[in-house]
Every structure is written in C-alpha cells, then in structure tokens.
Amino acid sequence: MQDKPDRPHRPTGPSDARAPQGARPRGVKKPTWVIDKERARRAAAAETVWLFGLHAVRDALANPRRERLRLVLTRNAEGRLGEALPASGMTPEIVDARSFDKVVPLAGESVHQGAALEVKPLSWGKLDEVALAGDPGLRPLMVALDRVTDPHNVGAVLRSAEVFGAQAVVAPARHAAPETGALAKTASGALERQPYLRVTNLADALEQLKALGYVLIALDGTGTESLPDLLGQIGTRPVCLVLGAEGPGLRDKTIATCDHVARIPFAADFGSLNVSNAAAVALYAVRQAG
Numbered sequence: 001m002q003d004k005p006d007r008p009h010r011p012t013g014p015s016d017a018r019a020p021q022g023a024r025p026r027g028v029k030k031p032t033w034v035i036d037k038e039r040a041r042r043a044a045a046a047e048t049v050w051l052f053g054l055h056a057v058r059d060a061l062a063n064p065r066r067e068r069l070r071l072v073l074t075r076n077a078e079g080r081l082g083e084a085l086p087a088s089g090m091t092p093e094i095v096d097a098r099s100f101d102k103v104v105p106l107a108g109e110s111v112h113q114g115a116a117l118e119v120k121p122l123s124w125g126k127l128d129e130v131a132l133a134g135d136p137g138l139r140p141l142m143v144a145l146d147r148v149t150d151p152h153n154v155g156a157v158l159r160s161a162e163v164f165g166a167q168a169v170v171a172p173a174r175h176a177a178p179e180t181g182a183l184a185k186t187a188s189g190a191l192e193r194q195p196y197l198r199v200t201n202l203a204d205a206l207e208q209l210k211a212l213g214y215v216l217i218a219l220d221g222t223g224t225e226s227l228p229d230l231l232g233q234i235g236t237r238p239v240c241l242v243l244g245a246e247g248p249g250l251r252d253k254t255i256a257t258c259d260h261v262a263r264i265p266f267a268a269d270f271g272s273l274n275v276s277n278a279a280a281v282a283l284y285a286v287r288q289a290g
Helices: 032-046 054-061 075-081 084-088 097-103 127-131 151-163 181-187 202-211 227-234 252-257 275-289
Strands: 049-052 068-073 115-119 141-146 168-172 196-199 215-219 239-244 260-263
Touching: 049 054, 049 181, 054 068, 054 075, 054 084, 054 115, 054 181, 068 075, 075 084, 127 168, 127 196, 127 202, 141 151, 141 202, 141 275, 151 168, 151 181, 151 275, 168 202, 196 202, 202 215, 202 239, 202 252, 215 227, 215 252, 227 260, 227 275, 239 275
Parallel strands: 141 168, 141 239, 168 196, 215 239, 215 260
Antiparallel strands: 049 115, 068 115
16 A cells, blocks of 8 residues: 655744744734724724815815815816815815826716815714704704615705705714715705714604604605695694605604604606605795795
C-alpha cells in the first residue's frame, strides 16, 4: 500500500506566526477606540446629504439654518449661481463637467446641472414647539405621512405644505423618505423653509398633537365622512391631515389614533389621487374652510 504524503508542517506557536507584516493577528480584536472611531465616521457619513441642481443648491446656500460642508460646481454652474455664491461665504470646488459624476457621490443618478452641495440634515426642533408656531392669523395645520417612501411624493407634499402655510410635515424616521437630492429638487426650495420632522413613532406623535388640541383627520377612500362637510363641523380648531402611501395606505394603528376618517369627494366612482395631489387638495380645503 502506498504511503500517504506527509501533511505540511504547521507552526505550533502563536496564531500571528504566519501573519503578513503589519497585519492584525488572527483572533485579536480591534481596540475599542478604533471601533468607536470607525462607527463615528460611518455615522457622520450617513448623516450628510447631497443636494443637486441649481435651485436646490441656491436655496440651501441662502438658508442660515443649513450646515453646509462641501460645494462642488462646474464653471457654468458657478456663473449661474450669481450672487448666491459670494453671499454664502463658501469656496466651491470647481470640476470639469465631464468628471463631475466621478467626483460627487450619486451625481450620476441625479439631474445635477453641475451643482452639488453636501449638507447636514436640518434640525427643526421638537414637535410641540413647531406645532404651536406659525402665523397667529391662520388655523394651525399639520400634515402627517404614513409609510410614504417616494422622495418625489414627499417633496411635492412639502411644497404644498409651504404654499398653504402648514406648520410642518411629520413622518416616521423609518419607512419614510429621508432628505435626499431627489426630495429637495421636487420640493423646489421648500425643504429649506418647510419643517420636515422625522419622529420615532408616528402614533405617539399623533397622540401628542391631539393633546395639543389638533383634530386628526385620516384621509382614506373608505372614509364615511366627506372632508368639506367634516371641516364645516369642527370650526376653526387646529387640523392634522394624515395620509398614507398608494398601495399600503394607512396602517390600522394610524387610523385608530385619528379622530375622523374622511374622503375627498370625487365626481366619478373611479376617481383617485396620489398622495401628493391628495395632500394639496386637502390643504386647500382646510384653508378655504377658515
């Protein structure tokens, strides 16, 4: 019988005997301070947002509340920003238009117009503070979004909320569109002026608004009350309109938290609106009601 070949000799010493020079020994964990530093770096990167397009960048440069980190422009975009650039005090990085997508993350997925601004998400303060602020001559008005993840829809809602003088748009921190370049572009500047509050628990936030005197109106096609009729019944009390995304709609817990479930009346049985259009119509109805 043929002898089996000897197995290669393996060192019996410490596990780092075979490790390349400079490598961490196998089985040895990173120091705590290294792990903390890496976590902090990842967290900081996750907390920044790239805004794209001349309009979104110009409005962010003019917003004193916005913490701005990095501005990247082409020569053409630099000229088109005009006075907004020197007024901001920022010194842009000028890059060639052909290499813009390589310099700026996600630029290839956006209509950037040669302008990109890295920023920190805006902080608008606590819910109760924002809910009680606003024009004293207008009925307090809020919008709450349940599972609306499309940034274009959220951006359009923010734009309508600003037009009709809403205190804020509220959405859960999870399962909702965060601040992104697409959201900012659709909002057409409203992201810089209209509070967009991300809360840990939407039902808890709605209960908080209810305690502040808000009437919570869920908008749903199954509602038994017509929105105009309902608004005529509640007088001038503060209103929070609660809307869900197309498809999944409002969660059962969200509906159960609201005071009323109303519908927008349509001229035909098959009528429907997406969430951003429904929000605009409902906001207009509230303002028309007084």
